[in-house]
Amino acid sequence: xxLVATITANWNYLIxxxxxxxxxxIVISQNNMVKKLVGLAIFQTSVxxxxxxxxxxxxxxxxxxxxxxxxxxxxPLPHVLIxxxxxxxxxxxxxxxxxxxxxxxxFGSIEDDEVLAMxxxxxxxxxxxxxxxxxxxxxPDGGDPA
Amino acid sequence: MSIASIIANLPALVVVIPLLLAPIAALIPISGxxxxxxxxxxxGALVSAFLLQGxxxxxxxxxxxxxxxxxxxxxxxxVDSASALTVLIMAALAFVATLFARKAxxxxxxxxxxxxxxxxxxxxxxxxxxxxxxxxxxxLFVFLEISALSSVILIALGAGTDRRAxxxxxxxxxxxxVGATFYVIGVGFIYAVTGSLNMADLAARIPDVQxxxxxxxxxxxMVAGILVKAAIFPVHIWLPAxxxxxxxxxxxxxxxxxTKASLYVLARILFTMFAGVPDVTALALEWVLIPLAIxxxxxxxxxxxxxxxxxxxxxxxxxxxxxxxxLAFGIASTAGVAxxxxxxxxxxxxxxxxxxxxxxxxxxxxSRVSLSAMTGLGRRMPITTTGFLICGLSLxxxxxxxxxxxxxxxxxxxxxxxxxIVMILVLVSSAxxxxxxxxxxxILWQRPEGEEAPLHGGEAPALYIPLWxxxxxxxxxxxxxxxxxxxxxxxxMHLVGGL
Amino acid sequence: MxxxxxxxxxxxxxxxxxIVFGLYVQFxxxxxxxxxxxxxxxIAAAFILHGLIFGLEAGRRLVPxxxxxxxxxxxxLIYGGVGVAGxxxxxxxxxxxVLLPDPSAGQHVGIILVEFGVGLTVTSVMLALFHAFxxxxxxxxxxxxxxxxxxxxx
Numbered sequence: 001x002x003l004v005a006t007i008t009a010n011w012n013y014l015i016x017x018x019x020x021x022x023x024x025x026i027v028i029s030q031n032n033m034v035k036k037l038v039g040l041a042i043f044q045t046s047v048x049x050x051x052x053x054x055x056x057x058x059x060x061x062x063x064x065x066x067x068x069x070x071x072x073x074x075x076p077l078p079h080v081l082i083x084x085x086x087x088x089x090x091x092x093x094x095x096x097x098x099x100x101x102x103x104x105x106x107f108g109s110i111e112d113d114e115v116l117a118m119x120x121x122x123x124x125x126x127x128x129x130x131x132x133x134x135x136x137x138x139x140p141d142g143g144d145p146a
Numbered sequence: 147m148s149i150a151s152i153i154a155n156l157p158a159l160v161v162v163i164p165l166l167l168a169p170i171a172a173l174i175p176i177s178g179x180x181x182x183x184x185x186x187x188x189x190g191a192l193v194s195a196f197l198l199q200g201x202x203x204x205x206x207x208x209x210x211x212x213x214x215x216x217x218x219x220x221x222x223x224x225v226d227s228a229s230a231l232t233v234l235i236m237a238a239l240a241f242v243a244t245l246f247a248r249k250a251x252x253x254x255x256x257x258x259x260x261x262x263x264x265x266x267x268x269x270x271x272x273x274x275x276x277x278x279x280x281x282x283x284x285x286l287f288v289f290l291e292i293s294a295l296s297s298v299i300l301i302a303l304g305a306g307t308d309r310r311a312x313x314x315x316x317x318x319x320x321x322x323x324v325g326a327t328f329y330v331i332g333v334g335f336i337y338a339v340t341g342s343l344n345m346a347d348l349a350a351r352i353p354d355v356q357x358x359x360x361x362x363x364x365x366x367x368m369v370a371g372i373l374v375k376a377a378i379f380p381v382h383i384w385l386p387a388x389x390x391x392x393x394x395x396x397x398x399x400x401x402x403x404x405t406k407a408s409l410y411v412l413a414r415i416l417f418t419m420f421a422g423v424p425d426v427t428a429l430a431l432e433w434v435l436i437p438l439a440i441x442x443x444x445x446x447x448x449x450x451x452x453x454x455x456x457x458x459x460x461x462x463x464x465x466x467x468x469x470x471x472x473l474a475f476g477i478a479s480t481a482g483v484a485x486x487x488x489x490x491x492x493x494x495x496x497x498x499x500x501x502x503x504x505x506x507x508x509x510x511x512x513s514r515v516s517l518s519a520m521t522g523l524g525r526r527m528p529i530t531t532t533g534f535l536i537c538g539l540s541l542x543x544x545x546x547x548x549x550x551x552x553x554x555x556x557x558x559x560x561x562x563x564x565x566x567i568v569m570i571l572v573l574v575s576s577a578x579x580x581x582x583x584x585x586x587x588x589i590l591w592q593r594p595e596g597e598e599a600p601l602h603g604g605e606a607p608a609l610y611i612p613l614w615x616x617x618x619x620x621x622x623x624x625x626x627x628x629x630x631x632x633x634x635x636x637x638x639m640h641l642v643g644g645l
Numbered sequence: 646m647x648x649x650x651x652x653x654x655x656x657x658x659x660x661x662x663x664i665v666f667g668l669y670v671q672f673x674x675x676x677x678x679x680x681x682x683x684x685x686x687x688i689a690a691a692f693i694l695h696g697l698i699f700g701l702e703a704g705r706r707l708v709p710x711x712x713x714x715x716x717x718x719x720x721x722l723i724y725g726g727v728g729v730a731g732x733x734x735x736x737x738x739x740x741x742x743v744l745l746p747d748p749s750a751g752q753h754v755g756i757i758l759v760e761f762g763v764g765l766t767v768t769s770v771m772l773a774l775f776h777a778f779x780x781x782x783x784x785x786x787x788x789x790x791x792x793x794x795x796x797x798x799x
Binding site: 062064083086087094097098101104105 | 676677678682767774777778781783
């Protein structure tokens with residue numbers, strides 16, 4: 001059948017699309033800030049896969065110059081681009097996680113909707129805020145710092 | 147190193163000087179010394195940008211091959227009328243904001259973190275300069291991410307005074323990363339069918355590609371990603387919180403230059419890379435860019451009228467002004483693109499000045515500057531308020547100010563293209579912007595009821611001198627606009643040619 | 646974990662070989678998969694293993710905070726320095742051809758130096774991230790009086 005033939009011929013692109021949409025859905029739908037970062041990482045990984053899969057030459061080996069034998073090499077440029085992009089992704093994830101840690105210290109929660117509700121309670125440091133601003137029972141730390 | 151070699155390397159120096167001084171600033175624990183490093187960095191970039199603008203003032207252009215690898219194999223920095231003008235505007239505003247930061251940053255950030263703050267500052271300046279100079283599509287992504295991540299750090303540093311800065315920074319990080327990844331997907335599609343990443347080379351290869359669907363999809367992803375970074379409606383939602391809760395000097399820096407660089411990149415994508423497929427770009431301009439720009443203009447203006455926090459008010463106003471620039475680029479004629487560049491320059495000076503003034507208010511009041519807290523400040527801080535007022539009048543487009551020149555050229559470009567309805571909408575929104583400016587002015591000169599909030603130290607020259615540099619620039623650009631207008635015209639001629 | 650003899654001995658035995666392997670990956674980036682990023686992460690893994698098993702304070706004693714920051718900056722400056730050296734020797738930025746009289750030898754030296762800078766920076770960044778996240782205590786930021794800023798984490 002035509003559909004099965006198309007799927008088997010383009011299975012690599014299908015995987016890329018699944019990961020991309022899955023990652024984007026997680027970023028949009030999840031409230032937990034760490035889960036959003038996980039979704040972002042999945043989304044970025046799908047893009048890396050896309051570049052690498054496009055760069056593969058049929059019958060080609062890894063793009064490292066071999067001194068013996070004659071070989072067809074895969075395109076080295078996507079590999080180099082993705083190395084850079086991976087490092088950018090690592091930096092983004094690290095920065096995001098550092099912000100999540102600080103948000104938890106300042107707000108007591110890392111759920112997007114709870115933080116949004118708390119934001120309305122002015123932006124003063126925790127010691128100056130009213131104690132009733134923390135929602136009941138949802139904060140695993142038990143609310144206020146020592 | 148001879149003078150000749152320094153001049154030959156100017157395109158790289160605009161980016162390299164701030165970038166390489168950033169790690170040095172990170173090591174310095176004394177705020178004064180770190181500030182000096184930042185001044186040297188942004189000052190060096192400004193001098194290089196100025197010399198570059200002089201070099202292309204006759205309409206020529208040249209390219210700089212990084213690593214001596216000739217394009218299209220190597221990465222090149224393109225110096226032409228458009229990039230030289232934009233990088234000069236950005237370097238000038240970055241320098242003025244750095245001068246302001248001398249007193250402003252230590253008041254809001256811990257002393258031991260000042261070195262790292264200036265390091266992020268220099269990375270942002272260098273990254274944005276590289277964004278404008280580069281002629282390679284993937285190198286653009288790298289600089290986009292350098293400037294985005296350093297902007298997130300700068301925004302989140304406002305957590306010392308307002309913890310909402312952390313959430314604003316986080317949201318900017320997520321939305322910005324999604325946008326940048328969309329751009330990379332687009333570049334991937336284009337690379338897959340053309341085999342090149344160099345912008346000029348792509349302009350030559352794209353028209354010959356057989357698979358138009360891939361070109362359209364790639365183009366769509368690239369533009370979508372850049373729209374996120376440029377804060378066009380409806381993906382502008384990261385901007386108000388980010389500018390409102392960041393430290394004052396950071397708000398001024400980002401408001402003046404960050405989104406402008408992305409708008410310049412949008413112009414590059416539309417008019418340089420995809421210049422050979424005008425039917426594809428025309429679709430985007432007519433059905434996406436112009437409607438979204440108009441929506442952004444009205445959303446920004448109307449939300450600004452109802453906002454009580456002055457920094458958020460100015461941020462919404464920025465969304466509206468970015469809409470004007472996007473509209474100007476959307477017209478796609480030489481006059482339209484020139485109007486876009488004129489407003490890039492003028493808005494940088496206007497908004498930069500207004501945020502510097504608000505920074506002065508904040509540092510005097512030591513509390514969040516809501517409109518109620520600003521009551522009567524006009525009388526107690528006259529120098530700052532007069533500067534703020536000049537920039538405000540420029541914002542609404544009073545004749546003899548820079549804003550008037552922008553509006554004039556925009557309206558002229560609209561009339562030339564027979565877009566009368568859009569022109570009426572632009573005039574209506576300009577009238578609406580008077581509403582929020584009047585709101586601010588009224589409060590500033592009102593008599594406060596009850597006792598006045600204490601002023602810490604009054605008006606410091608270190609804070610109002612950068613403001614007045616920009617206020618005078620507003621007036622000068624309004625009275626003698628010829629240099630800016632001519633440069634913008636040259637830039638537009640270079641980008642859209644004889645359209 | 647410091648009291649468990651198996652973990653302690655394994656960490657002590659593995660520490661040096663991981664670093665040696667990391668250096669191998671670093672300098673063989675010309676001829677096999679490797680280079681600065683990969684080697685930086687491998688070498689950082691050795692220090693992170695040490696920190697995991699023997700505690701954060703012991704890890705910090707091995708690589709103090711100032712040294713971490715200095716290595717970070719030094720790596721970036723080495724990379725940039727190679728670029729500036731290219732400009733100083735009448736080439737363009739990051740021009741490796743002019744670094745040595747023979748262009749292809751210059752390319753070799755240029756790549757090795759920039760990869761070394763990258764490896765140095767990546768190692769220190771990974772280590773700094775580990776210490777920042779593992780050593781993060783909310784008390785430093787939770788209750789701050791209003792006039793001093795909340796400060797940044799290290």
